[in-house]
Structure formats: C-alpha cells, structure tokens
Amino acid sequence: MKMPRIVAPLLLTWLTACSVLPKAETPSIYRLPASPLSHAQGDAVRWSLRINTPQAGRMIDSPRIVVLPEGDVVSVYQGARWSDSGTVLFRNRLVDAFRDDGRINALSNDDAALQADISLTGNLSAFQSEYRNGQPTVVIRYDAQLVRTNGMRIVAARSFEVTEPATGKAVPEVVAAFGRADDALARQVVDWALQQSVSKN
Template identity: 75%
Template structure:
C-alpha cells in the first residue's frame, strides 16, 4: 500500500511539471515617446478654457495593441507588444501635453475630469497604425477634429490631420519611435490650428 502511495505521489509531481497549458504572454509595454513643444510667447495667451476629448475610434484602434497593416486590407498587431493605454487615450494625453507645453491656453482639462469648459476639442481617430507602403513600414495617424463651443454645442471649425512617418527599421522599438515623431508633428499642427481660431 505504501508503494502505491509513493508511486502515485511521484507521478503527480512529474505531471505538475509537464503542463500542457500554454505559457502566459509577457508583452513588452511601451510608452508613446514625446518631445515637448516650444513654449509660445506670453503675449499671445488665450483666456478661453479648453477640454480635450478622447477621440472616437474603431474597435481595433481602441485597444492597447499596436496595430499594423502588413498588406492590403489585412489588419494585424505586433505580437508581444502593448501600449501603456489605448491608442485614443494616448493620443488625447499627447494633445493635452502639447497644449500645456505651448502655454497659450492655461485653462486645460480632459474628459476624464468632466470639468466645465468654454470649448471642447473632439473628433475621430481614423488611423493610429503602421502601414507597409512599397515595402516600407510607415506610421500613419489620421485625426478628424471638431472644435466645439460648449455653450449651445456649436461647431466652430473642423479639420482633418494626417501624418505619415517612415519607420527607421522594422523592429518594434523603431516602430514606437516613429509613432512618437508622428504624434509630435500632428500635435503641433493641432495646437496651431486651435489657437488660430482665437478661442477666448
């Protein structure tokens, strides 16, 4: 009886070390790189308050996966890689930081806080991905923006922005660096467009 018990115990130990279940994925988590914008002249400061809304996006973009279109209409993701947040949230936070860096609008908030504001910047994130163009990986970000006066929800202006930034390589860290450059450039354009509307 003791022999059978010992044999059974040994078998259980051996089986425990030979699991047929797949190992859990341990992805690399990437922040969106950002370079601060140059501070604008204090004389051109605007008095209106602005709320930056998280843009709408399709299901594939509205996640922490790093999206890639390797060919045609095929949509995929980089395996073992994640953003720290969803694409739309990263994009909104970069815009918020860009306005803070610029300094012309000091009364800023996001839709996370739900604070009252004179104006809101909303829109749709139509692309936040890598696309292969003639075999070259290129980061593409497309944002259709709406500047809205919150009193009466009147649309003041709309504009479509698109940036295509070549990736200097094909590894994921090089892709992430290209996302940072593309988002910096687009954020700079959005800040200039909004401030040109003289929101005050």
C-alpha cells in the same frame, strides 16, 4: 498511507506535463515617445479648453499596436503593447502639446469632467503602422472639431493626417516613428485651434 496504483502514474504524468508547458509571454510595454513643443510667444487666450478622448475603432481603442502588413489585412505586433489605449495616449499627447505651447492656461481633459468654454473632440481613424514598399510607415489620421460647450455648436473642424517612415522593422523603431508622427500632428492641431475665433463671448 500508500497512494493507489492507478493514481500515482497519473499524478507523475500530470507533473511531467506541467513542467513542459510553455510559459506565458510577458509583452514589452511601450510609452508613446514625445518631444516637448516650444513655448509660443503669443498672448494667452481668455477661453478654457477641454480635450476629449477621440472616438476610434476597437483595434485603435486598445493597448495593441496596430499594423497593416499588406492590403486590408489588420494585425498587431506580437509581444508588444502600449502603456494605455491608443486613444488615451493620443489625447494625453494633445494635452501635453497645448500645455507646452502655453497660450491656454485653463486646460483640462474629459477624465476630470470640468466645465470649459470649448471642447476639442473628434475621431481617430488611423493610429497604425502600414507597410509601404516593404517598409513600415506610421499613419495617424484625426478628424478634429472645436465645439462651444454652451449650446454644443461646432465652431471649427479640420482633418489632420501625418505619415512618418520608421527607420527599420523592429518594434522600437516603429514606436519611435509613432512618437515623431504624433509630435508633428499635435503641433498642427495646437496651431490650428489657436487660429480659430473661438472666444467665449
């Protein structure tokens, strides 16, 4: 069966156009680098802790790697993504840090929804790279609260901020700076939480 004279040229044109369309870019997926914390020498505590995913703005609560190239301009690194949202990566790093420390045996996160004596919650107001003097610097800012789940009473609160310059402008170098910054902040949060008088009684 012969193809109609009008349809054949149109089909040829469509096939030619399809062959030159740009292919969708496959982004590079990055995990948040982490170095294990040293195991603490102190005694284990008798209370349990649940670590909640922090609240955050839409840009941070996503897999995009946020960068502030100048002033108040907010952008993201093209062709690069986190393996999960920034808030979940941050929470998981805190869980690992408390587990590495070893002084809290009864440890969980809000995915499991298990009952705990104390919950660690807060707001992740910065999880980004900022250009300072022409060089990217990672900024992580976390406003933490320890809340007694029986009665929902805040027993301690503190703001944490860590900055870490990247060794270069390439995305892998920025990602490595994120890992160093988050390691430092996680260590501070663990030490602070375990210094509080938050026994279950």
